[in-house]
Structures are given as structure tokens and as C-alpha cells.
Amino acid sequence: MPHQLSIFAENKPGKIEKITGIIAEGQINIRAVTISDAGDYGIIKLLVDNPERGFELLKSENIAVNLKEIIAVKIEDKIGGLHEISKVLRENNINVNDSYGFITEPKKEAVFIFQVADPIHAENILKKEGFSLLSDRELYLI
Amino acid sequence: MFNSSIEQIPRQELEALQLDRLKKALEAAQRTPFYKKQFSDNNIDVSKINSLSDLKKLPFTTKSDLRVSYPDGMCAVDRNVIVRMHASSGTTGKSTVIFYTRKDIEEWSSLVARGLYSSGIRSEDVFQNMMGYGLFTGGLGLHYGAEKLGCMIIPSATGNSLKQIQLIQDFKTTAVHITPSYALHLADVINGEGINPADLGIRRAVLGAEPYSEATRDKIQDIYGLKAYNNYGLSEMNGPGVAFECEELGGMHIWEDFYIPEIINPETGENLPDGETGELVITHINREAMPIFRYRTRDLTRIIPEPCRCGRTHKRIDRMKGRTDDMLIISGVNIFPSQIESVLMNIPEVGNNYQIVVDRENNLDKIHIKVELYSKMFHGDIKELDSLRKNITDLLKSTIIVTPKIELLEPGSLPPSTGKAVRVIDNRKI
Numbered sequence: 233m234p235h236q237l238s239i240f241a242e243n244k245p246g247k248i249e250k251i252t253g254i255i256a257e258g259q260i261n262i263r264a265v266t267i268s269d270a271g272d273y274g275i276i277k278l279l280v281d282n283p284e285r286g287f288e289l290l291k292s293e294n295i296a297v298n299l300k301e302i303i304a305v306k307i308e309d310k311i312g313g314l315h316e317i318s319k320v321l322r323e324n325n326i327n328v329n330d331s332y333g334f335i336t337e338p339k340k341e342a343v344f345i346f347q348v349a350d351p352i353h354a355e356n357i358l359k360k361e362g363f364s365l366l367s368d369r370e371l372y373l374i
Numbered sequence: 375m376f377n378s379s380i381e382q383i384p385r386q387e388l389e390a391l392q393l394d395r396l397k398k399a400l401e402a403a404q405r406t407p408f409y410k411k412q413f414s415d416n417n418i419d420v421s422k423i424n425s426l427s428d429l430k431k432l433p434f435t436t437k438s439d440l441r442v443s444y445p446d447g448m449c450a451v452d453r454n455v456i457v458r459m460h461a462s463s464g465t466t467g468k469s470t471v472i473f474y475t476r477k478d479i480e481e482w483s484s485l486v487a488r489g490l491y492s493s494g495i496r497s498e499d500v501f502q503n504m505m506g507y508g509l510f511t512g513g514l515g516l517h518y519g520a521e522k523l524g525c526m527i528i529p530s531a532t533g534n535s536l537k538q539i540q541l542i543q544d545f546k547t548t549a550v551h552i553t554p555s556y557a558l559h560l561a562d563v564i565n566g567e568g569i570n571p572a573d574l575g576i577r578r579a580v581l582g583a584e585p586y587s588e589a590t591r592d593k594i595q596d597i598y599g600l601k602a603y604n605n606y607g608l609s610e611m612n613g614p615g616v617a618f619e620c621e622e623l624g625g626m627h628i629w630e631d632f633y634i635p636e637i638i639n640p641e642t643g644e645n646l647p648d649g650e651t652g653e654l655v656i657t658h659i660n661r662e663a664m665p666i667f668r669y670r671t672r673d674l675t676r677i678i679p680e681p682c683r684c685g686r687t688h689k690r691i692d693r694m695k696g697r698t699d700d701m702l703i704i705s706g707v708n709i710f711p712s713q714i715e716s717v718l719m720n721i722p723e724v725g726n727n728y729q730i731v732v733d734r735e736n737n738l739d740k741i742h743i744k745v746e747l748y749s750k751m752f753h754g755d756i757k758e759l760d761s762l763r764k765n766i767t768d769l770l771k772s773t774i775i776v777t778p779k780i781e782l783l784e785p786g787s788l789p790p791s792t793g794k795a796v797r798v799i800d801n802r803k804i
């Protein structure tokens with residue numbers, strides 16, 4: 233199952249720069265970034281091509297970081313694509329904690345990424361419903 | 375015990391010894407310009423001090439009296455019999471200076487040795503003294519005491535954590551003298567080196583030089599797997615060694631053959647009965663070079679009335695509740711930083727450093743408490759952080775009554791404390 237980095241950061245100038253600097257120095261490529269902001273602080277989520285290494289590097293710099301399991305679903309880049317998966321999740325009572333999506337070039341595919349309390353359960357349901365899930369390797373190499 | 379005949383002396387004999395020493399000290403004090411003037415200004419006839427309760431008739435001596443007497447207005451002996459001086463740097467104005475004769479140094483060392491022994495330190499111990507050497511009494515005071523006891527001392531002083539760790543490992547340090555804030559900081563550095571602090575083999579810690587809570591003591595004991603003991607001292611009363619905690623852990627025995635403790639109401643100056651909390655006032659009755667009577671320590675504590683199970687007859691003082699001048703008055707409520715510390719140290723998600731900032735906005739006092747998130751307790755969830763912040767706020771509010779604003783900071787963002795930690799910043803201009 234793929235993972236992403238969750239990083240605690242104060243909401244101050246230079247904080248993202250410091251984190252991305254450590255990641256870049258470790259020759260790690262960032263695929264996607266989201267920031268959830270709670271005022272004075274927030275959580276930066278990084279989807280990278282080598283999350284384990286990123287985790288170790290950030291931890292060694294005394295940064296509060298966690299590796300979170302995520303679910304990455306391939307959806308068609310068309311109207312209603314996201315709606316279909318949302319419907320399945322709702323019908324199965326799966327609460328999405330944190331999500332984002334992006335579109336890959338040049339294949340014109342969309343990837344929907346999210347966190348849930350029980351990722352294995354969600355993964356089984358989505359597979360059963362015929363959705364195509366990305367493995368960690370596939371996702372990191374996009 | 376290090377010296378059981380004096381440590382277990384019957385109260386009656388102890389009081390007779392105190393009175394005898396008090397009289398001698400009063401005699402000697404008349405040779406000092408300061409007390410000569412203080413006694414005559416207050417019409418004190420020292421020959422009329424005939425019981426310990428007469429001590430109350432003497433005026434208090436304060437820190438500012440010591441400053442005014444700079445450099446030697448309280449010295450009772452000839453310059454040529456003084457073998458050492460220590461000084462504490464005042465943040466404002468002149469420093470306060472303490473003098474010692476050879477006998478004073480020897481007796482102080484024995485007193486510290488007595489205290490160290492009561493805290494479980496033995497001559498077999500390798501004693502790493504991570505305290506400032508120099509004018510400050512903390513380093514040299516414990517150094518001489520541990521040497522008297524027969525320990526092997528590593529005079530490593532403060533700072534240079536990697537060197538400290540190397541010394542601990544290479545010389546198999548078994549006991550340390552350290553400030554609580556540095557003990558916590560050093561644990562972070564030890565962990566950062568990939569070493570478990572509990573594997574180092576340190577079995578005893580003497581914690582001193584700054585106030586700390588019971589929760590901080592527990593934390594230090596857990597991290598290092600050792601037993602930590604409290605001690606109390608102040609340079610005006612020699613330095614460390616005034617009172618030491620025995621292995622019964624029920625407060626610190628104040629060595630009454632040297633010191634007469636009193637507890638007063640800091641506002642009125644009235645004496646309070648044993649058991650009640652107030653300002654500790656101490657008379658030094660056994661120092662040739664510099665007797666001091668009824669010194670206002672500005673430390674708040676109480677005398678524990680019950681005798682100690684260890685068999686020592688000297689009274690115990692409780693852990694310091696704070697300082698009369700540390701007390702913060704926030705919107706009319708008295709708050710001690712130690713209360714805040716105890717709450718924070720019981721929250722596992724909070725790191726070792728914190729800072730209290732007080733501001734006045736639109737005539738209202740605001741208290742901000744900055745805490746570091748403990749990186750091992752971070753699970754990557756923003757809701758968890760929000761509820762942590764709420765939890766800290768609620769716990770503090772129930773202890774200090776006012777509602778603080780909590781700022782969650784990244785690990786390592788507060789300045790690490792390597793000596794006396796600056797925990798409180800009061801920006802109010804009153």
C-alpha cells in the first residue's frame with residue numbers, strides 16, 4: 233500500500249522551504265503537496281517517490297513526521313469520475329479524512345488520493361467495485 | 375549516615391547547640407559594618423538574645439542589604455583569613471558576595487557530603503558534576519562535598535553535551551549533579567546519538583539550581599532509569615547543601631546545626647507555624663566569615679512538622695512552591711510557573727521545552743504558553759493536534775483558573791536550556 237508523509241509545521245515563513253530542502257537534498261522527488269492549515273500550525277502532506285527515505289531524513293532533522301497509508305485510485309478524467317467513487321465510499325460508510333486529486337500527463341488520467349481509518353477495508357471494497365488502485369510502485373513512478 | 379551523631383542529635387541538644395552558635399554569631403556580627411549599624415538603628419542589644427524565640431526580635435536581612443554591603447560590609451573576619459569568595463551576579467545592580475574561611479569551606483564540604491550521602495551517593499560513585507564552576511556556588515560546592523565523601527569527581531561543568539556523554543561512557547559515571555532542564559536536554563542529545571539514556575548506568579542524580587516539578591523528576595527518572603533527589607541551597611547560605619532530600623523522599627532535611635529556618639508571611643513578615651506555606655527565612659549560625667541573620671530567601675515552602683522515618687532529627691522543608699518574585703499575577707490570579715510545568719510534563723505529546731509569555735492587551739492580561747510537540751507522539755493527523763491543543767488548554771485552565779492560549783511548536787523550536795532555563799517572559803509594563 234502506498235504511503236505519504238505527514239509533517240507538522242508551524243504556520244511561519246520558511247517552514248515549507250526547510251522541509252522541501254531536506255527532501256531535495258535526499259534526491260527525493262515530490263509528486264504532490266497538500267497543506268491543511270489550522271491557524272498557527274498545519275500539516276504538510278507530501279507524496280514522494282521514496283517516502284521511507286523521506287521519513288528517515290526528516291526524522292533525523294527532529295521534524296515531527298509520520299508515514300500515513302493512503303489509497304490511490306485511478307479514475308477516468310471525465311465528468312462524474314469523482315462522483316462515482318464518492319458514491320461507493322458513502323454507501324459503504326467509509327469516511328474520507330483527507331483527500332486530493334491530480335491529473336497525470338500525458339495519459340490524461342486522474343488519480344484520487346485519500347486517507348481513511350481502515351485502508352485495507354476500503355481497498356477491498358473499491359477493488360470489488362471494479363476500481364483500479366495504484367500500488368506504491370505505480371504511484372511513486374507516475 | 376555520614377555523621378550519625380549530628381544527624382540524629384536529640385532535638386533538645388540540637389536546640390542548645392543552635393542557641394550557643396547563634397550567640398557566637400551575633401557576637402561576631404558586631405564586627406561587621408552592616409550589622410553594627412543595623413543593630414544600633416533597631417536598638418538591638420545582642421546580649422539580650424537568650425533563647426531561640428528571641429531570634430524574632432532581629433530585623434530581616436535582604437538581598438538588597440547584601441548588595442549595599444558590596445564588597446565586604448558584612449565580612450566579620452580579617453581579609454587574610456579568608457580563603458575564598460563566591461558571588462552571584464544580580465540581573466540588576468551589584469552582585470552579592472559571600473566570603474569563607476578555611477573552616478567555613480571545610481564545614482560546608484562536610485555538610486554537602488552529609489547531604490549527598492542522605493541522597494544515596496557513596497564513596498564508590500563516579501560523580502559527574504555538570505554544573506557551572508566559578509563564581510557560582512553550585513559547581514564548586516558539590517565538587518568539594520563529593521570529594522569529601524570520597525567520590526571520583528568528573529568536573530565536567532556545563533555545556534558540550536557530546537563531551538558529557540563521552541565522559542559518562544568512558545568513565546562509567548554513576549551519579550550526576552545537573553539542572554533538571556539540562557538533564558532533559560541531554561536526554562534528547564543522547565537519544566539523537568542512538569543511545570538509550572537508561573543504558574548508561576547512571577543510578578543517582580542530584581537535581582538543583584532551578585525550580586522543577588515532581589512530574590519533571592519522574593520524567594528524568596524514567597528516561598535515565600535512575601533515582602533523582604532534590605536539594606536546596608542559595609549562595610547567601612554558602613551555596614548548595616542547605617537542605618537535602620533523604621531516601622525517604624518526604625522533603626529535604628535542613629541542617630539545623632548550621633541553619634535556623636523560619637517561615638513567614640511574605641506580606642506582613644509575621645512568623646507562621648510549622649506546616650503552613652510562606653517565605654523561607656534562614657539564619658546562618660555557623661559561618662565565621664559571614665554570619666547572616668533572618669535572610670529572606672524569597673522562596674516559598676513549608677516546614678514539614680512530622681518527624682522523618684529515616685531517623686534524622688533535623689526538620690524537613692517541602693519542595694519549593696515557587697519564589698515570591700516568580701509569582702505571576704494574571705488578571706488578579708496568583709500563578710506559579712511550577713504549576714504550569716507540572717501539567718505540561720504529564721502530557722506525553724508535549725516535549726521538554728516550554729515558554730510562558732505574558733502580555734497585556736487592551737488592559738487585559740493574556741497568557742500564552744508555547745509548547746513543543748514531541749515528535750514521537752505525532753501521528754500525522756490535524757484533528758489530533760486540535761484536540762491536543764484543546765486538552766492542554768482545559769488541563770491548564772483547571773489548574774491555574776485563567777485560560778491560556780496554547781501555541782504548538784515544532785520540536786526544537788524553543789531555545790534549549792543548558793543552564794537556568796528562561797521559562798517566563800513577562801512583557802507587561804506595569
Ligand SMILES: [Zn+2]
Pocket residue numbers: 620621622627682683684685686
Ligand atoms: Zn529523612
